[in-house]
Amino acid sequence: MKTKYLMSMGTLSRKDNSLDFKNEKGHNYIPITEIREIYLMNEISLNTKLLSFLSQNNIIVHYFDYYGFYRGTFFPKEHYISGKLLLKQINAYENKGILIAKKIVLAISINIYNTLYHYYRHGNNEIYDYLNYLKDDCKNKIEKSKTINNLLAVEGEIWQLFYKNIKYIINQNIDFSRRVKRPPDNPMNAMISFGNSLLYTKTITQIYHTHLNQSISYLHELSKSRFSLSLDLSEAFKPIIVFKTIFDLINNKKINLKEHFNKKVNYCVLNEKGKEIFLINFEKRLDNKFDHKSLKRKISYNSAIKYDGYKLIKFLLEEKDFMFFNDKEKK
Amino acid sequence: MDINGTLINYYFHCKRQCWLHANRINLENEFELVDIGKAMHEIKFNNKKNSEIKIDNISIDKLTNDYVIEYKKSDADIEAAKWQLLFYLKVLKEKGIDRTGKLIFAEKNKQSKKTIVVKLDKENENELLNIMKNINELIKGDIPEVKLIKGCKKCAFYEYCFL
Numbered sequence: 115m116k117t118k119y120l121m122s123m124g125t126l127s128r129k130d131n132s133l134d135f136k137n138e139k140g141h142n143y144i145p146i147t148e149i150r151e152i153y154l155m156n157e158i159s160l161n162t163k164l165l166s167f168l169s170q171n172n173i174i175v176h177y178f179d180y181y182g183f184y185r186g187t188f189f190p191k192e193h194y195i196s197g198k199l200l201l202k203q204i205n206a207y208e209n210k211g212i213l214i215a216k217k218i219v220l221a222i223s224i225n226i227y228n229t230l231y232h233y234y235r236h237g238n239n240e241i242y243d244y245l246n247y248l249k250d251d252c253k254n255k256i257e258k259s260k261t262i263n264n265l266l267a268v269e270g271e272i273w274q275l276f277y278k279n280i281k282y283i284i285n286q287n288i289d290f291s292r293r294v295k296r297p298p299d300n301p302m303n304a305m306i307s308f309g310n311s312l313l314y315t316k317t318i319t320q321i322y323h324t325h326l327n328q329s330i331s332y333l334h335e336l337s338k339s340r341f342s343l344s345l346d347l348s349e350a351f352k353p354i355i356v357f358k359t360i361f362d363l364i365n366n367k368k369i370n371l372k373e374h375f376n377k378k379v380n381y382c383v384l385n386e387k388g389k390e391i392f393l394i395n396f397e398k399r400l401d402n403k404f405d406h407k408s409l410k411r412k413i414s415y416n417s418a419i420k421y422d423g424y425k426l427i428k429f430l431l432e433e434k435d436f437m438f439f440n441d442k443e444k445k
Numbered sequence: 446m447d448i449n450g451t452l453i454n455y456y457f458h459c460k461r462q463c464w465l466h467a468n469r470i471n472l473e474n475e476f477e478l479v480d481i482g483k484a485m486h487e488i489k490f491n492n493k494k495n496s497e498i499k500i501d502n503i504s505i506d507k508l509t510n511d512y513v514i515e516y517k518k519s520d521a522d523i524e525a526a527k528w529q530l531l532f533y534l535k536v537l538k539e540k541g542i543d544r545t546g547k548l549i550f551a552e553k554n555k556q557s558k559k560t561i562v563v564k565l566d567k568e569n570e571n572e573l574l575n576i577m578k579n580i581n582e583l584i585k586g587d588i589p590e591v592k593l594i595k596g597c598k599k600c601a602f603y604e605y606c607f608l
Contacts, residue, residue: 323473424472
């Protein structure tokens with residue numbers, strides 16, 4: 115089951131029991147059974163006949179505008195619904211919300227630590243203090259947090275310090291002093307924004323294939339977004355998926371700061387070629403498989419996102435203690 | 446909770462699976478086994494007379510003048526399949542339809558026969574009543590603990606149970 119990215123302008127329609135993407139170059143038939151989700155990355159026409167066909171096959175469509183900003187998701191009707199779990203999800207929001215939220219922030223810190231430790235081992239000694247902070251100070255702060263706001267403050271601190279340390283990790287000279295969103299102001303911010311929104315949509319797709327309700331979240335405010343649980347569950351994967359992709363693109367010179375970005379008057383986005391390079395490497399990382407310790411089989415990072423959803427379900431239904439995805443799950 | 450054939454089957458196979466299914470937690474199977482089963486049904490039953498009959502909350506693969514036929518991909522869990530079929534026979538009997546059950550396996554791994562004939566009698570009818578009572582109690586209670594059995598690795602709940 116794959117992800118299909120449509121990068122060029124065209125028309126997507128149903129042709130018998132298959133999909134037909136028509137662009138300048140002609141017809142491109144896509145077997146429906148092979149895909150799980152579609153990304154529309156350009157101006158693409160479609161009709162309701164197509165939408166109901168996609169819905170029948172439980173295929174999710176995420177769409178981005180020409181500049182690579184996430185615009186929305188076409189969500190087929192729910193195929194997994196459990197009233198019992200929904201009640202538990204709501205109940206946990208009132209009673210155990212902080213517990214789950216703590217686990218999310220802890221997972222962020224562990225995964226950043228593991229991502230950066232690799233660089234420390236290879237001689238990037240400047241990040242030593244930050245690594246220590248993640249291991250001790252930050253862990254204490256998470257444990258001691260009594261409210262979601264305390265916790266959000268710790269999370270903010272983790273990321274802020276992380277951004278400050280990025281310059282020690284990358285070998286190209288990128289002016290990256292602070293995180294700027296909507297719109298991003300430099301290539302680094304452009305890649306972080308693009309990567310984060312991709313990961314967010316990937317998580318929406320994975321949650322769709324579980325019984326979890328997308329709107330009930332524990333760390334992020336409920337009102338923040340319709341799919342705020344996706345914001346919650348994608349956090350742990352940001353260091354591993356988004357930032358590892360970015361560091362690889364920069365350090366291995368796969369992306370060129372002059373060639374692959376479009377710098378408008380005061381903001382910066384990936385251009386078409388840049389988006390393509392980013393997507394290929396992002397997908398590769400998600401598809402990467404590793405031996406899972408307790409499952410005793412190879413799983414991809416993409417499935418690991420869904421399994422984090424399963425863990426949450428298990429916690430809600432059975433009160434089984436758990437931890438969101440981290441390196442310990444690898445063999 | 447209305448008891449259906451799948452629940453009876455799961456009850457024999459794995460209590461935890463039965464509980465999850467009854468509580469509407471059904472997870473997608475990433476293996477092709479489910480697709481194979483579905484495709485098998487489509488090939489066998491599409492547009493054919495007396496097949497895929499839905500009565501109340503049971504769904505019968507095929508009903509002939511003499512038999513109620515249940516098709517299975519393999520004979521991996523004969524006991525579970527047998528009771529599922531007996532349950533169908535019982536539901537039909539209550540509607541005045543008396544039949545004999547026939548299990549047909551596409552693959553035989555455990556035994557040499559491809560078909561097994563199942564008859565509803567006083568004894569197993571009483572046993573069914575007992576089973577249904579037990580299932581009702583099971584699904585109202587706490588979820589059963591994980592127990593590794595043969596077949597776990599092919600189950601849609603495998604990841605959920607063993608994460």
